Each structure stands twice: as C-alpha cells, then as structure tokens.
Amino acid sequence: QVQLVESGGGLAQPGGSLRLSCAASGSIFSIAGMGWYRQAPGKERELVASITSGGSTNYADSVKGRFAISRDNAKNTVYLQMNSLLPDDTAVYYCYGGVRDTYSKFDYYWGQGTQVTVSS
Numbered sequence: 001q002v003q004l005v006e007s008g009g010g011l012a013q014p015g016g017s018l019r020l021s022c023a024a025s026g027s028i029f030s031i032a033g034m035g036w037y038r039q040a041p042g043k044e045r046e047l048v049a050s051i052t053s054g055g056s057t058n059y060a061d062s063v064k065g066r067f068a069i070s071r072d073n074a075k076n077t078v079y080l081q082m083n084s085l086l087p088d089d090t091a092v093y094y095c096y097g098g099v100r101d102t103y104s105k106f107d108y109y110w111g112q113g114t115q116v117t118v119s120s
Contacts, residue, residue: 002026002099002109009093009114016118017083022095022111024076032098032106034071034078038091038116048093049080062088085118092116 008020024031035050049069051057057069068081078095095111 002028002097002101002107004095004097004109004111006093006095006111006114009116011117011119012082012085013120014086014118016085017081018085018116020080020082020093020095020114020116022078022080022097024097024099024109027102028076029100029102029104031073031076032100034095034097035069036078036080036093036095038089038093040091043091046091051078082116085116087118089118090116 002024003026004022004024006022008018012018032053033050036048037045038048039045046060048063049059049067051069051071059067066084071078092113092115094113096108098108100106
C-alpha cells in the first residue's frame with residue numbers, strides 16, 4: 001500500500017507565499033509523474049502543476065510564473081512553491097503520484113488534501 005501525506009497549507013495574505021510538500025511512502029518501486037490539483041467550492045477541479053520523473057514541468061495558465069513545482073526523488077516528495085498568492089488561489093490542494101509498487105502494479109495515489117486560504 002502507498003500513502004501520500006501533504007503538509008504546508010494554511011493562511012496567507014495576497015502577495016504572500018506558501019510551500020506545500022507531499023511525501024509518498026509505502027511499497028514503492030518507482031514514481032512516474034507527480035503533481036498538484038486544486039478544488040474550490042463552485043469551481044471545477046484544476047490541474048495546477050505536474051512534473052515528470054525526469055523533471056519536466058507543466059503549469060496551469062492561472063499559476064504560470066507564480067508557482068513552481070519540484071521533486072526530490074530520493075525522498076519520494078513533490079513540492080509546490082506558491083508565490084504572489086491571489087485570493088483566487090484559495091482552494092483545497094491535492095497532490096498525486098503515479099506509483100509503481102514493489103509488486104509491479106501501477107496506480108495513481110492521492111494526498112488527503114490541504115487547505116490554502118489567501119485573504120487579507
């Protein structure tokens with residue numbers, strides 16, 4: 001079994017910064033793509049950022065230039081550095097990872113979600 005545990009959410013002012021972390025643990029052989037979704041009430045779930053095992057990144061237009069995704073493969077951890085935060089960034093953020101476990105089964109796993117609130 002594989003678990004993804006998120007941390008780093010909280011309250012920030014507009015223009016401020018937060019750094020989210022998501023650590024995968026369990027019966028992991030390798031991890032392919034990782035990334036972050038977010039969902040706010042009344043909005044569709046949005047893919048915020050993704051990163052391949054080799055470090056190639058993609059961002060939603062709404063966060064491009066403000067957020068940066070990175071990963072530490074040795075720690076099975078993905079990060080989301082969030083700068084120049086806007087009230088519209090307020091959402092629950094969920095990390096995901098495509099995991100090949102030690103039994104050679106591939107599945108996507110999700111974190112529990114962490115609340116990010118941007119408000120003055």
